[in-house]
Amino acid sequence: LVDITHEVDPYDVGAAAYLIKASYSYFPMGTIHMGVVDPGVGGQRRPILVEAAGNYFVGPDNGIFSFIYEQGTELRVIHLTAREYFLKDIGATFHGRDLFAPVAAWLSKGIDPVKFGEEIRDPVKLPLADPKVMGNRAVEGRIIYIDRFGNLITNITQRHLSTLLPYPIENIHITFKEQILGLKRFYAEGSKSQPHAVINSCGHLEIFVYMNNAHQILKASVGDPVLIKGC
Amino acid sequence: LVDITHEVDPYDVGAAAYLIKASYSYFPMGTIHMGVVDPGVGGQRRPILVEAAGNYFVGPDNGIFSFIYEQGTELRVIHLTAREYFLKDIGATFHGRDLFAPVAAWLSKGIDPVKFGEEIRDPVKLPLADPKVMGNRAVEGRIIYIDRFGNLITNITQRHLSTLLPYPIENIHITFKEQILGLKRFYAEGSKSQPHAVINSCGHLEIFVYMNNAHQILKASVGDPVLIKGC
Amino acid sequence: LVDITHEVDPYDVGAAAYLIKASYSYFPMGTIHMGVVDPGVGGQRRPILVEAAGNYFVGPDNGIFSFIYEQGTELRVIHLTAREYFLKDIGATFHGRDLFAPVAAWLSKGIDPVKFGEEIRDPVKLPLADPKVMGNRAVEGRIIYIDRFGNLITNITQRHLSTLLPYPIENIHITFKEQILGLKRFYAEGSKSQPHAVINSCGHLEIFVYMNNAHQILKASVGDPVLIKGC
Numbered sequence: 001l002v003d004i005t006h007e008v009d010p011y012d013v014g015a016a017a018y019l020i021k022a023s024y025s026y027f028p029m030g031t032i033h034m035g036v037v038d039p040g041v042g043g044q045r046r047p048i049l050v051e052a053a054g055n056y057f058v059g060p061d062n063g064i065f066s067f068i069y070e071q072g073t074e075l076r077v078i079h080l081t082a083r084e085y086f087l088k089d090i091g092a093t094f095h096g097r098d099l100f101a102p103v104a105a106w107l108s109k110g111i112d113p114v115k116f117g118e119e120i121r122d123p124v125k126l127p128l129a130d131p132k133v134m135g136n137r138a139v140e141g142r143i144i145y146i147d148r149f150g151n152l153i154t155n156i157t158q159r160h161l162s163t164l165l166p167y168p169i170e171n172i173h174i175t176f177k178e179q180i181l182g183l184k185r186f187y188a189e190g191s192k193s194q195p196h197a198v199i200n201s202c203g204h205l206e207i208f209v210y211m212n213n214a215h216q217i218l219k220a221s222v223g224d225p226v227l228i229k230g231c
Numbered sequence: 232l233v234d235i236t237h238e239v240d241p242y243d244v245g246a247a248a249y250l251i252k253a254s255y256s257y258f259p260m261g262t263i264h265m266g267v268v269d270p271g272v273g274g275q276r277r278p279i280l281v282e283a284a285g286n287y288f289v290g291p292d293n294g295i296f297s298f299i300y301e302q303g304t305e306l307r308v309i310h311l312t313a314r315e316y317f318l319k320d321i322g323a324t325f326h327g328r329d330l331f332a333p334v335a336a337w338l339s340k341g342i343d344p345v346k347f348g349e350e351i352r353d354p355v356k357l358p359l360a361d362p363k364v365m366g367n368r369a370v371e372g373r374i375i376y377i378d379r380f381g382n383l384i385t386n387i388t389q390r391h392l393s394t395l396l397p398y399p400i401e402n403i404h405i406t407f408k409e410q411i412l413g414l415k416r417f418y419a420e421g422s423k424s425q426p427h428a429v430i431n432s433c434g435h436l437e438i439f440v441y442m443n444n445a446h447q448i449l450k451a452s453v454g455d456p457v458l459i460k461g462c
Numbered sequence: 463l464v465d466i467t468h469e470v471d472p473y474d475v476g477a478a479a480y481l482i483k484a485s486y487s488y489f490p491m492g493t494i495h496m497g498v499v500d501p502g503v504g505g506q507r508r509p510i511l512v513e514a515a516g517n518y519f520v521g522p523d524n525g526i527f528s529f530i531y532e533q534g535t536e537l538r539v540i541h542l543t544a545r546e547y548f549l550k551d552i553g554a555t556f557h558g559r560d561l562f563a564p565v566a567a568w569l570s571k572g573i574d575p576v577k578f579g580e581e582i583r584d585p586v587k588l589p590l591a592d593p594k595v596m597g598n599r600a601v602e603g604r605i606i607y608i609d610r611f612g613n614l615i616t617n618i619t620q621r622h623l624s625t626l627l628p629y630p631i632e633n634i635h636i637t638f639k640e641q642i643l644g645l646k647r648f649y650a651e652g653s654k655s656q657p658h659a660v661i662n663s664c665g666h667l668e669i670f671v672y673m674n675n676a677h678q679i680l681k682a683s684v685g686d687p688v689l690i691k692g693c
Binding site: 002003026148149150185186187188189198199200201206210211213 | 463465472473501502503504505506553554555556559560
């Protein structure tokens with residue numbers, strides 16, 4: 001059992017989706033990942049099991065696995081309905097304990113995924129996963145996660161930059177809140193008072209202020225737009 | 232080793248008592264639970280080991296196991312005095328490390344509980360454990376814990392409602408800070424601006440605001456009274 | 463795998479150094495301790511492996527192991543340069559994942575420390591490790607860490623008091639922010655409104671207010687001086 005984090009802000013499904021993407025591939029094939037940021041618990045949202053290239057994900061169907069669906073790998077999503085794999089007294093407010101953890105435990109014992117329920121084709125995807133290609137050879141992304149250092153992580157990845165923009169990465173213009181940001185290779189290359197950008201450890205474009213808190217300095221929020229152009 | 236939480240507020244023994252109640256029964260029989268919220272460390276409070284229906288609890292005798300004493304099961308409480316099971320250099324400020332963890336470790340090796348000290352009959356109980364039955368067929372409870380979502384957990388349980396009040400649960404009136412709260416089955420049935428109540432995953436009556444923070448909206452504090460009447 | 467803490471404040475290398483000192487000796491000989499508070503990641507600071515009296519420490523060479531260097535034990539510090547023990551795609555911003563954790567994992571598999579790189583003699587030491595001996599038989603230390611209870615931990619240890627000052631410990635004067643503090647044996651001996659000092663569980667002089675928050679009451683900061691004299 002490895003506890004990745006219990007510090008996602010309440011109801012922030014987008015942050016959870018990013019953190020799952022950022023960590024799952026560093027675990028061995030066959031790992032069962034459980035994620036629960038779940039404002040809709042007890043309501044209409046479905047409990048699901050996702051199988052993707054030999055890895056497993058258990059949680060609510062609220063978009064928490066959005067980035068997993070985009071990895072371009074073989075994918076199977078199962079609606080968890082077989083109550084014999086849940087706790088007997090299943091409450092209405094804590095499916096992490098009563099439903100997802102027991103399913104993950106049974107799965108670890110070798111139960112075939114198809115035994116947990118029916119395959120579905122329409123899992124919920126968050127709109128945060130892809131930046132928009134704009135006219136004039138530009139890309140507009142947005143902030144999807146702010147970490148505890150105050151770094152602002154965008155939904156723009158190195159792959160987006162190389163496939164969507166006809167510029168070498170050194171020649172792009174990054175605009176955030178009317179400031180032009182230079183692209184650095186690592187944090188210590190940045191300034192302690194001015195924001196810069198970096199391709200972070202998850203391959204995402206990230207806005208930071210070295211040894212400081214970009215979140216506070218820029219008064220940034222999740223959802224704020226970031227514009228990339230050639231120069 | 233499973234770390235339930237390190238996020239109880241300093242000195243909040245009542246919150247720890249609730250969290251122990253909320254989690255212990257989901258671990259296998261024979262589990263050793265260690266809890267340390269311990270403002271009295273080094274002073275007169277006794278270190279204890281509680282054995283209750285095949286489960287073990289190690290910690291300070293300051294009321295942290297109050298809810299365990301109320302489960303109505305066979306109970307044995309031992310005052311930990313056998314220094315050979317403590318660390319050699321026992322400090323005055325960190326019994327979690329120097330006393331409770333070593334005792335829990337020895338216990339896990341099969342040492343008989345009676346070897347750790349003498350049985351006692353007067354462990355400390357917090358006054359939070361039972362709501363008051365009022366005249367006029369009403370019950371007054373209070374807030375005993377506020378979770379990280381801002382939900383307000385009371386000491387009124389489903390069992391209290393069914394044994395103390397002659398009303399079906401649908402017909403009760405819940406009053407908190409001059410507001411009448413309706414009882415919902417799960418969070419998503421509530422409103423995003425008005426408080427409602429729910430029977431939570433631990434069987435306690437809990438006040439919430441859906442996708443919002445009841446603690447902030449209601450300016451609530453631990454200890455605030457909640458009144459239940461028929462209607 | 464034991465997670466000591468993920469709650470060191472961003473960039474607070476001194477706090478991390480103290481926490482490593484406070485915990486490492488309670489693990490079995492041969493334990494591998496990994497610490498990463500690393501504002502300089504990707505820059506010039508070296509990644510290192512420290513071997514000290516049969517224990518191992520893996521992390522950045524930024525002073526995080528300062529207290530380990532002072533234990534007076536046989537010491538070997540190796541600059542981690544053998545890339546075959548790192549992840550293949552090593553990012554510029556997350557050496558905990560890409561470099562330190564893989565080295566710790568290989569070390570746990572029995573790889574000889576010398577295989578990871580060359581020995582160095584000049585690891586970085588923080589200036590916080592030793593209090594200053596002043597004229598007039600006094601010692602000036604300072605606050606090096608503030609814990610979540612608001613307790614103020616100084617760099618003055620019981621050993622400093624016994625070797626640097628010709629007074630029995632009961633007869634010392636402790637001055638902090640123009641207040642004279644008495645030395646107590648444990649927290650519950652202190653006052654709930656006035657600060658006192660205690661020798662804490664790590665052997666350091668610590669300033670506290672019983673059941674209260676010395677950090678807030680005294681408006682203290684890391685780096686603030688503490689003066690000890692005879693009386």
